[in-house]
């Protein structure tokens with residue numbers, strides 16, 4: 001294994017079932033000749049590289065085990081995922097203490113220029129310069145902190161207007177395309193209000209992401225949405241894998257809730273979740289909600305996309321949020337412990353989510369000063385933009401990969417070769 005010294009394996013899932021595994025007979029059928037004729041080793045020797053116990057001829061071939069064995073270093077994609085991965089790969093390091101299993105982490109970041117709106121680009125350019133995402137980004141935090149409450153709030157109001165226009169346009173088009181009655185299509189053109197608090201939730205509908213946690217108590221949710229003094233509007237978007245029956249059922253739960261006449265003015269479901277739709281959502285929502293079951297969200301990146309645009313995260317303490325969260329920059333769900341898929345815990349977290357919205361998020365958004373600015377909200381938003389945007393940008397991620405892995409790996413490889 002000459003190249004081993006220069007190989008880096010980045011593991012991307014926190015779930016053992018996420019690793020590809022193949023039965024030995026299947027593996028032999030397709031790769032037996034390759035092992036013997038091209039690699040010059042026996043099929044058994046090749047299979048051994050993908051097994052926790054190389055001597056166990058019944059053990060399937062695990063691709064992630066092969067990757068670890070063939071790499072000089074390995075990493076997870078957030079701090080918590082590094083820890084989870086050390087536990088998942090313990091079978092390959094018998095007798096090693098868990099914390100010494102040689103897997104580190106590099107937390108993902110998003111390519112900020114892909115996700116910022118035109119007006120976010122303008123705001124950051126005015127305050128931090130044109131080449132702000134390139135280099136070490138040291139002064140960004142101070143520079144963006146200097147922006148006034150009035151400027152930041154004006155920026156958010158116009159973001160909210162753009163999103164409401166987009167949602168109206170998109171929903172009325174979707175309704176027309178599916179043959180909805182003309183009055184419903186027309187109603188969609190007047191839906192929502194740019195001055196109302198907008199919550200966004202867009203996900204692949206996989207069960208570990210708990211896309212229906214917010215729907216745990218539909219009446220309580222409706223009560224929050226339809227409150228006359230402090231209304232809330234909700235945009236849900238998502239897609240489930242065509243073979244994922246459970247995920248499809250979760251989508252139906254949302255669509256039937258939203259079809260209720262009393263819910264319809266306050267919530268919409270947008271289908272065909274893709275990057276274009278994500279772009280509009282992350283640029284315009286006030287709060288981005290994420291409710292995975294800890295610790296199964298390896299990193300999660302969609303919440304990072306709202307940072308540059310002044311959106312605030314309300315998320316389970318999982319993936320990136322477990323290392324990013326402090327009370328001044330957003331809201332956290334969960335106790336920072338693992339509870340598996342225990343239904344009683346899901347119920348407790350759903351109640352905690354409603355409490356958080358009712359007692360913290362909604363009142364803060366509607367607490368206005370004499371200029372109609374929610375000053376505590378704007379302060380939280382400024383903290384989130386200033387301290388998180390540079391930290392969770394791809395620029396920082398690429399630098400860490402280069403310094404911690406690529407450069408040492410290249411040197412090790414040269415030496416070995």
Ligand SMILES: *Cc1c(COP(=O)(O)O)cnc(C)c1O
Pocket residue numbers: 203204273274275278299300301302303
């Ligand atoms: C960012 C993004 C994702 C990843 O979102 P997570 O919250 O990390 O699951 C998935 N799909 C699309 C279309 C995205 O833009």
